Amino acid sequence: MVSGPLMSDGNPSTELRLSWRQWVAGLLDPASRRPGARLVRMVNIAFIITGLIGVLLASDAGVIPEEGVLVGGPLAAFMIEYLVRLWIIPDMWAAHGDPAGRLRLRWMLSARGLVDLSGAVLIPVAWIVGVSVANAEMLGVLWVFKLARYSPGLAVLWRVIQLEAEPLIGVLFAFLVVLLCAAVLAYLLEGQAQPAVFGTVSKSLWWTIVTLTTTGYGDVTPVTVPGRMLAGLVMMCGILVFSLWAGILATGFSQEMRRRAFLKTWDLVARVPLFQNVGAAVIADVAQRLRACEVGSGSVVVRRGDIGDCMYFIVSGDIEIQAASDVIFRLKDGDFFGEMALITGTRRRATAVALKSSQLLILDIADFRDLAARHPDLAAAIRSEAERRMGKAHESYE
Numbered sequence: 001m002v003s004g005p006l007m008s009d010g011n012p013s014t015e016l017r018l019s020w021r022q023w024v025a026g027l028l029d030p031a032s033r034r035p036g037a038r039l040v041r042m043v044n045i046a047f048i049i050t051g052l053i054g055v056l057l058a059s060d061a062g063v064i065p066e067e068g069v070l071v072g073g074p075l076a077a078f079m080i081e082y083l084v085r086l087w088i089i090p091d092m093w094a095a096h097g098d099p100a101g102r103l104r105l106r107w108m109l110s111a112r113g114l115v116d117l118s119g120a121v122l123i124p125v126a127w128i129v130g131v132s133v134a135n136a137e138m139l140g141v142l143w144v145f146k147l148a149r150y151s152p153g154l155a156v157l158w159r160v161i162q163l164e165a166e167p168l169i170g171v172l173f174a175f176l177v178v179l180l181c182a183a184v185l186a187y188l189l190e191g192q193a194q195p196a197v198f199g200t201v202s203k204s205l206w207w208t209i210v211t212l213t214t215t216g217y218g219d220v221t222p223v224t225v226p227g228r229m230l231a232g233l234v235m236m237c238g239i240l241v242f243s244l245w246a247g248i249l250a251t252g253f254s255q256e257m258r259r260r261a262f263l264k265t266w267d268l269v270a271r272v273p274l275f276q277n278v279g280a281a282v283i284a285d286v287a288q289r290l291r292a293c294e295v296g297s298g299s300v301v302v303r304r305g306d307i308g309d310c311m312y313f314i315v316s317g318d319i320e321i322q323a324a325s326d327v328i329f330r331l332k333d334g335d336f337f338g339e340m341a342l343i344t345g346t347r348r349r350a351t352a353v354a355l356k357s358s359q360l361l362i363l364d365i366a367d368f369r370d371l372a373a374r375h376p377d378l379a380a381a382i383r384s385e386a387e388r389r390m391g392k393a394h395e396s397y398e
Contacts, residue, residue, distance in 0.1 A: 024084065025091035030149050041150060044081070047074040048143050055140040071137045075123055078143070082120040085113075115145045156260070160252040171244045175212070178241065182234045183208040190227045194220075212238040265290050268315045268361055273334040274381060282375055289367035293360045301338075301352040301360070308341020308348050309365050317358020323350040330355070339386050342368050 026032050027040045054070025085092075089107045090100040098106070107113045119142055126136035148154045161168065183204040190198035197220045198204050207220040211234045222228050266287040269275050275283055290313070295301055301312060301319065312319075319331045331337055341348050342365050363371075372379035 021088050022091050025088040028081075028085060028088060029092065044077075045147070045150060047077045048146050050074055051078075051140050051143050055137055055143075058134050058137040058140075071123070071140055074143065075120075075140070078116070078146075079120045082116045085116060112149060115142070115148075119143050119146055156253065156256050157249075160249060160256050163256070164248050164252040167248050168245065171241060171248065174244075175241045178234070178237045179205070179208055179212055182212065182230065182237075185230055186222070186227065189224055189230060190222050193224050193227070194222075208234065211235055212241070214238045214242070261292075262287055265292055265361070268292060268359070269313075271315055271334070272313050272336075272361070274313070274336065274378075274385070282378060285374065286363075286371065286378075289371065290361040290363055293362050295354045295358050295360060297354060297356045299354045301354060302348050302350075304348050304351045306348045308338060308346070311336060311338035311342055311363050311368060312352070313361040313363070315359040315361060317360070318355040319358060320353045320355050321350050322353065336382070336385070339368075339382055343383060343386060 051074030186204040
């Protein structure tokens with residue numbers, strides 16, 4: 001039998017090796033919530049920050065008298081990390097289904113693999129070819145890219161850039177057109193008046209870049225009236241170009257965050273038993289309206305007498321309901337509460353307290369009424385469960 005990335009040949013030593021590799025893969029997974037994985041992340045980030053501080057101070061011999069003091073430790077750690085990641089990648093990328101050798105090669109050529117490789121070998125290679133220790137340590141600035149592994153926001157931004165590549169490139173082309181045309185016009189209008197700074201198109205490019213980016217150092221300025229008119233036009237074009245870039249990125253970032261929030265909410269909604277048999281269309285409609293919320297142990301979610309403006313679905317946790325008649329009952333995963341105030345329009349009749357950390361989904365009263373109109377079966381199920389619970393509470397009280 002041909003063994004795949006997660007398969008063994010039945011040999012006990014192979015099974016032990018795979019189990020160790022899977023355990024290490026869990027520790028180095030950036031998304032893992034295991035206590036050991038969190039500690040590994042904190043240690044790795046500490047190495048990155050220490051190494052970057054060493055890079056910043058490497059050129060100042062008065063601060064660090066001995067070269068490589070702050071850089072040597074992180075460098076050794078990153079070398080070991082690279083080899084370990086190369087070893088565990090068949091378990092990290094097991095879902096691809098390719099052989100272990102091909103998975104390792106794909107990882108080595110990926111962006112993260114190249115970042116890890118450069119962080120591990122560039123400084124030693126620079127030392128070998130004769131670069132001074134202080135100058136070679138400057139290559140450690142590339143370690144800052146290793147932080148991207150632990151920053152979901154950077155991953156979102158990179159995805160936005162990939163999705164919006166076409167309009168971003170279109171604006172970049174417009175920027176280059178304005179840049180070149182403005183440089184040529186600046187040369188024609190100011191070349192004779194200021195030959196030292198506008199005497200060639202290449203010299204005019206510096207002024208054009210500074211003006212188009214609205215930086216305006218002031219070291220080079222037009223003196224002729226046409227040149228100043230050109231400067232005003234270039235400034236307005238620069239504002240327009242960078243506004244377009246900012247607008248594209250902001251819109252794409254907002255859409256990506258909404259998409260991720262929708263997918264997260266979809267997963268949470270699908271885990272609630274009430275929604276498991278209503279169909280994908282209803283789940284999609286509900287997921288767009290629900291908001292995820294986490295409450296800590298002992299938190300009061302709703303209080304008796306408050307105005308009921310929303311209801312709650314329990315994804316995970318333990319909620320205790322303290323009714324007006326002192327009847328106490330507990331709700332578990334998949335239950336919901338707070339619906340009676342929305343159905344009857346009265347104030348809260350009970351207090352809800354989280355007995356442990358709980359993950360909830362919140363449905364606003366306006367969205368509840370809209371869903372009731374759109375999906376009568378769903379509203380009927382909520383009302384039926386509410387009536388059953390009220391009857392059970394009365395029986396317990398009697």
